[in-house]
Amino acid sequence: xxxxxxxxxxxxxxxxxxxxxxxxxxxxxxxxxxxxxxxxxxxxxxxxxxxxxxxxxxxxxxxxxxxxxxxxxxxxxxxxxxxxxxxxxxxxxxxxxxxxxxxxxxxxxxxxxxxxxxxxxxxxxxxxxxxxxxxxxxxxxxxxxxxxxxxxxxxxxxxxxxxxxxxxx
Numbered sequence: 001x002x003x004x005x006x007x008x009x010x011x012x013x014x015x016x017x018x019x020x021x022x023x024x025x026x027x028x029x030x031x032x033x034x035x036x037x038x039x040x041x042x043x044x045x046x047x048x049x050x051x052x053x054x055x056x057x058x059x060x061x062x063x064x065x066x067x068x069x070x071x072x073x074x075x076x077x078x079x080x081x082x083x084x085x086x087x088x089x090x091x092x093x094x095x096x097x098x099x100x101x102x103x104x105x106x107x108x109x110x111x112x113x114x115x116x117x118x119x120x121x122x123x124x125x126x127x128x129x130x131x132x133x134x135x136x137x138x139x140x141x142x143x144x145x146x147x148x149x150x151x152x153x154x155x156x157x158x159x160x161x162x163x164x165x166x167x168x169x
Contacts, residue, residue: 005032008143011163012135017124018163019088019131020069020117023139025062025102028111036065036111046071052090052114060090061097061107066114073120084129085118092136099137101144112140
């Protein structure tokens with residue numbers, strides 16, 4: 001039997017090398033599997049989803065689809081996406097399995113879709129790697145725990161802010 005989708009979000013780091021990862025985790029035979037296969041089969045200009053690997057020919061499990069939020073703005077930006085961001089995502093997913101957030105059994109029956117932001121101005125490959133690793137694992141933890149709690153959402157509704165904007169409420 002399939003289980004409900006787990007949707008997670010995490011923003012780790014500051015400045016151009018910060019990572020913002022959104023995850024969808026679910027059974028291959030459910031909506032997550034359909035979305036995973038559909039996204040892989042229908043790339044768009046600048047946004048080509050790919051299977052995340054720990055190293056060539058060793059995809060992370062559960063099979064994880066890397067979806068870029070920002071099209072590569074330059075060769076250097078593309079290398080940060082394909083290199084340290086992919087490595088960080090793969091390691092973060094493996095961390096979630098090692099921690100038991102995702103069971104070993106689910107690693108063969110479930111998939112992850114990860115929407116990953118790599119800032120075109122990022123300039124530190126090691127920070128991009130570390131931040132994406134931490135953000136991927138945290139997003140999966142959050143999804144498994146159904147975070148955030150609604151009380152936290154309601155408490156923050158009158159004072160929203162993010163790294164790009166804080167209203168003068």
